[in-house]
Amino acid sequence: MMKSTDLLTASGVLLTDQYQLTMAQLYFKLGIHETTAQFDHFFRSNPDYGIHKAGFCIYAGLGSLLDWLDESVFGENEIHYLRHQKSAAGEPLFKEDFLGWLQNDFSAKAVNLYAMQEGRVVHPNVPIHVVEGPLAVGQIIETGLLNIVNYQTLVATKAARIKQSAHGQLLMEFGLRRAQGLGAVNGTRAALIGGADFSSNVGASHVLGFTPKGTHAHSMVQVFLGMGQSELDAFQAYADLYPDDCLLLVDTIDTLGSGVPNAIKVFENLKRKGHRPVGIRLDSGDLAHISIKAAKMLNEAGFPEVSIVLSNDLDELVIWQIITQIQEEATRYGVDPEKLIHRLTYGVGTKLITSSGDSALDGVYKLVAISQQNEWVPTLKISENIDKTLNPGNKRVWRVYDQRSKATADLVALYDEDVRNQRPLVLHHPTLATKQRCLDADEIDHIEKLLIPVIRDGEIVAERPTIPEMWAMRDTDIEALDPGVRRIMNPHTYHVSLSKKLWDLKQAMIQKTKAA
């Protein structure tokens, strides 16, 4: 299914689960489809990649979500399809009055939507979206919202980790060929928000206003060999066409025996003509060891500044290992390890775009309150697992910064509390009755309100930041984390707390539900 008409059908308002529509019809029939409800979207845990795990996430996806909500309507095509769905008894599953409402009255933007800002650090069990609006609309948009934001947050998080393990060096997203199908489209976007500087993906880069990047493939050298020519001929031909963008893949035959020496010959020719060679790419073998030896050869040939691009199934741990090995080995070969580390750049494919090790963010979307006679009635879903019992009610989220201006906790409170004025500020553990922190005035630098209104009264009211603007927010937020939380392995747990009032509400509701 890649025909453009099919793709638009499958990615429009019907990017939803069947039960959203059957539930919406039930609410319509009962006349409660426009009752105001509140849903929270949050994820339960940071990605766990097996032997390593994340200490925080980078939120991404809002721009795409707003685009989707903006265009999602039930048109002729959608209504026609729904009209022909049958019950098991052969009756129309959806009735004409409901279809009429979908076609004429439904608006995906008929909600108040509060969201985080893309690029910001976010934490488990803290709402990253709050949707407040007609019950039926809140249900119908659930699936698309989760689809768009769960994945982009997952990939942005992975990209941030890879960028961090690469000591902030240039990171190129190379994953289109191994991505999960058209997930690549927004996967590329998320990789760019989280940590990649460029992508090889031409179409996605185009739409996002980025220049796609790349080198060349082994096949280019093979073509020349197949025509009876040499690796050097291939490199020279490439350099002739791209004299100012000459990045050569040197491992088709023998990296150190032919690839690097041939690249150096071509670089010398370029230099004579006044061009600046860009670099070489290593795509196989012991990347740390070969990069040291290649760096030595390039240094000795007078090219201490050209990049060494590493690729081949990289992720944050492999990059960490490579850098550690360089720090330990390079000096022995007469290469300055820090200089080498700062000339490395990375092409990361499969493991970034698929978030290898943890291929889904466990984001959920839960009904937390429903309006009755103009009052919010909090709703609860109890779980046998206490960690999975919902935080009920209409809530707001705050981030508390300590005297060092480090983020010390996210605080989830009820909507009518202004925690900025509470001193001491009580941070209640989300599940343990006896555990709480009290912060005095002198322990708090400032408190920030996190969720911002992005849709209000049917209109998108959010600014649309550029990706570089998102990078600024990301870098500020990551800098404000305790180094223990930033760690790639065994990170400290960041505190996510409840206000005393929310804790008391939750406990009262649990007691009441159990007693019923």
Place this chain on the structure above:
Amino acid sequence: MMKSTDLLTASGVLLTDQYQLTMAQLYFKLGIHETTAQFDHFFRSNPDYGIHKAGFCIYAGLGSLLDWLDESVFGENEIHYLRHQKSAAGEPLFKEDFLGWLQNDFSAKAVNLYAMQEGRVVHPNVPIHVVEGPLAVGQIIETGLLNIVNYQTLVATKAARIKQSAHGQLLMEFGLRRAQGLGAVNGTRAALIGGADFSSNVGASHVLGFTPKGTHAHSMVQVFLGMGQSELDAFQAYADLYPDDCLLLVDTIDTLGSGVPNAIKVFENLKRKGHRPVGIRLDSGDLAHISIKAAKMLNEAGFPEVSIVLSNDLDELVIWQIITQIQEEATRYGVDPEKLIHRLTYGVGTKLITSSGDSALDGVYKLVAISQQNEWVPTLKISENIDKTLNPGNKRVWRVYDQRSKATADLVALYDEDVRNQRPLVLHHPTLATKQRCLDADEIDHIEKLLIPVIRDGEIVAERPTIPEMWAMRDTDIEALDPGVRRIMNPHTYHVSLSKKLWDLKQAMIQKTKAA
């Protein structure tokens, strides 16, 4: 990026890597862009999910690939974008003559494409696509082909495993909300080809001609509670609207204490009115244990036939565990284990659509031959890892069936060999010089040619089978596998062999390249 215009740009012909375009321009400049080349697409290994791995794959994606090739053209939008890409020196990166060729002369279908048939069993290191055509076209379509087929084959394989572990019971794909973004669109398609019977994904089901399926969410019960009503009220309202499709989620409050008893009351009402209740869904807790107890309650109430749908982070191992536990425990509670197993159906989300445990198929696309003076010149890419050294040359693929009509090996041979007439048939190990099997005439039932022409002379010539037709091929192929290869854990390795002639060519080329 979810605007329909952006989506179409990013999923059209620009669903490619930048280096494909820069290499294509080089070939254009050298006048070799229309030289005929052959590329093989194959995957190196079956998915390995960590503690379990696949013994075979189910091929999927061809239909989508053909749709994509059919619509992929460089139009004004694409050319305009490429025209404005700049080299590092500020010059246009792509020259007008090359852009003219892309716009006027490029056709993504200007290749002969040979492919497997969707739904069929496929094995590592056997070409699943052979692309034979103009060098520049072969490069430009590489990325899209890999993107589309790698992922669909990955998911179809996972779906087949889940279906198998579920003893063939009804399987519903529920993963849209946790899928990798728009990967879900074709992920749903692949899940259906591989093993799912239905999906909750409305849009994808629509396009594929399937009826989407679903139950209801916890939120529906919460809404009624929030309005001061009860779980029973919620169930009854749902049953009133969907009397012939009544499937109730029973774990919002207390599965056995309230959910199942309330469902039974509603089912009794339905039965009185002549309707047939469909089932209950269990989404939390010890699913095996609770399903036994729920089955007992339903049996005693006179509903031995209603389904019990299981969901909640299922995969093939979890389902295997559930069935094993039922086989061990059910009798003790007075429930027939086999009857219970045959009333279970499964809703599988995240772990199916993302192929949890192994989130990418390692499919590669390699230049294996180039035509020079109307002769095929095989090309090679040597790797330090012998398993990764290419099988060179223009090749064909055969499947050998033994006297039991079981598939005993896939045989990769050169294009001008007809292995159907060779007796004894030599099956050479792909990497070990001394290892080969010789099959005499009486050991072979028949030999089947696997790759079929799907594009020829610029036209799509393949039939487009329906998904049920793919199921028939899938079931035949799986049935023809040795049970050891079908095993979900520790499967036997299926034999993939080279013909003697291909083996000899490969060795000669390795020697020649190393000597050069």
